[in-house]
Amino acid sequence: MRYVDEFRDPDAVRRLADAVLARASRSWTLMEVCGGQTHSILSSGIDALIAERVELLHGPGCPVCVTPLETLDRAQALAARPDVVLCSFGDMLRVPASRGDLFAARARGADVRVVYSPLDAARLAERLPGREVVFLAVGFETTAPAVAGAARWALARGLRNFHLLASHVRVPPALEAIAGAGDSRVDAFLAAGHVCTVMGTAEYAPIARRHRMPVVVTGFEPVDILQGALLAVEQLERGEARVQIQYARAVRPDGNPVARALLEEVFEVADRSWRGVGLLPDGGLRLRGPYAQLDAERLLPAELAGAPEPAECRAAEVLRGRIRPPECGAFGGRCTPDHPLGAPMVSAEGACAAYFAYRAAPEPEEDVA
Ligand code: SF4
Structure with missing residues (x-):
């Protein structure tokens, strides 16, 4: 398949891994x-393939994982x-909330539905004028434009x-926050290519400058990731710290201006709590102007009692x-x-689910003697 097979080619993978090892004069840690x-x-x-010289740490880029427990409890309420x-x-x-997940809520009689796009939810509201249709909207800058589009569609009608x-x-x-933490081991970031496809790269330059850390905007296939690692290692070896685009087949420095304009019309930047990370200044988006009337909080003004995170779940450390x-x-x-027990084991993007799928210890063999 064009644009996929060539980025999974085993020979290209091996060549790039060798190039990373050859270029690294010492050990580097990339996230x-x-x-x-x-x-x-x-x-x-x-x-x-590159562990001898490059350690890959897994970052917080799982939107399901970082959705606060309080938001999930609000969805339950x-x-x-x-x-x-x-x-x-x-x-x-x-995703587990304080009283189980939303499937459990459905089993208790709640009308909980899976949709494939925010617009499906808006259309459902049009078909069900006697019901209040709430879309639980999570995600990074990648999914927010589709939500903004649904908001505009609903408001226009x-x-x-x-x-x-x-x-x-x-x-x-x-x-x-990760780069600025005193105990950070990260030398460079492989930033998320799809987020930058929407937002462009300008927001990352101050991070690279301030923390003397290369930021390489990277795609998702093995060849992409190894190319991103090679670019990051080359910068580190040269003592550079700048933003570079590996995922050039999708990312332009100014991103997608149409999607960005839609985001700016519907949302404004706001402080937001990330599950496992805490309150991040400017860490999220909230509805702005006339779109604030769509905020589901208006249906649920009462404060919810905060529930503690499950004690044995170490998702906060995994996400950092x-x-x-x-x-x-x-x-x-x-x-x-x-x-x-925790969101990183649920999501298709969660690190715990990834380790369980690909690195869990094999079942012990049956003793047939
Ligand atoms: S494996 Fe541990 S850290 Fe990961 S979700 Fe489960 S309990 Fe949380």
């Missing part, structure tokens, strides 16, 4: 930001109302029963690259994709 990159790394095994239809993407329905429980997050403040999932005592035992 891939996006969970999609983490899954690609673990499923292809490219981390092992909204879903419990008999007049509400709660919609979201499939992953979100399996005067739909008063379409609401957004919006918990969109922005990547650059998270990189700033401080431990790898198998270092969590619950990994593969109390916590599995069928019975997740």
Whole structure:
């Protein structure tokens, strides 16, 4: 398949891995930001090819994983109302909140539905004028434009029963927090190519400058990631720290101006809590101007009692690259994709799910003697 096969070519992978090893005069630690990159790394095994000189740490780029428990509890409270239809993407329905996940809420009688786009939820609101349709909107700058488009569509039609429980997050403040942490081991970032396809690269230049850290905007296939690693290592070896684009087939420095304009029309930058990371200044988006009337918080003004995170889940350390999932005592035992304790074991982009899928210890052989 064009644009895929050539980026999974084993010979190209081997050549690039050799080039990384040849260029690195010492050990370097790179953090891939996006969970999609983490899954690609673990499923292809490219981390092992360069492990002698380059350690790949997994970053916080899983939007399902960083959605705060409080938001999930709000979704549960909204879903419990008999007049509400709660919609979201499939992953979100399996993330544990204080009282179980949204599938459990559905089993208790709530009207919880999986949709494939925010516009599907808006259209549902049009078809069900007697119900309040709430879309639980999570994601990075990649998914926010589609939500913004649905918001504009709903407002243009005067739909008063379409609401957004919006918990969109922005990547650059998270990189700033990781780079600025006193105990950070990260030498360079492999930034998320799809986020920069929308947003461009300008937001990353101050991070590279301030922390003397290369930021290489990288794609998702094994060849992409190894090219990104090579560019980062070359910069580090030369003592440089700038933004470079590896994922040039999709990313332009100014991103997608149409999508950015739509985002700016519907959302404004705001402080936001990231699950496992804490409150990040300018870490998210909130509805602005006339779009604020779509905010689902208006349906649920009461404060919710905050619930503590499960004590044994070490997702906060996983999301900051401080431990790898198998270092969590619950990994593969109390916590599995069928019975997740934390969001990183649920999401298709979660690091714990990736390790479980590709690196979990094999089942012991049956003793046939
Ligand atoms: S393995 Fe499970 S319990 Fe441990 S950090 Fe990951 S999600 Fe949390």
